[in-house]
Amino acid sequence: MYVFGELIAFAIFAIILIVSSIFVIKAENIVRAGLSLILSLFSVAGLYMVLNAYFLGIIQVLVYVGAIGVLILFAIMLTKKEIGSDNDVR
Numbered sequence: 666m667y668v669f670g671e672l673i674a675f676a677i678f679a680i681i682l683i684v685s686s687i688f689v690i691k692a693e694n695i696v697r698a699g700l701s702l703i704l705s706l707f708s709v710a711g712l713y714m715v716l717n718a719y720f721l722g723i724i725q726v727l728v729y730v731g732a733i734g735v736l737i738l739f740a741i742m743l744t745k746k747e748i749g750s751d752n753d754v755r
Contacts, residue, residue, distance in 0.1 A: 671715055674711070678711040678712045679712065681705075685704040685708065686705045688701040689701045689702050689705060699734070699738050702737065703730055706725065706729045706730045706734065707730055709725055710726045710730065713725055
């Protein structure tokens with residue numbers, strides 16, 4: 666019965682990973698694409714945890730989700746400029 670629970674958890678994380686990865690590619694809004702990238706990295710960490718690779722799961726959350734995810738979101742938010750607005754030009 667314990668193996669069946671692991672199989673369900675693996676399937677849920679795999680489905681979340683596939684859907685969020687497709688959304689990263691297909692999203693037109695770059696902020697939503699960044700957030701779905703963070704969700705896909707979280708689901709990879711969940712897959713590592715299900716596969717009993719706890720160290721890799723923790724490193725995935727700390728390095729990729731924490732550092733790279735925040736870096737991507739801050740870079741997107743700081744460099745985003747409205748297209749077609751002439752309010753900044755004088």
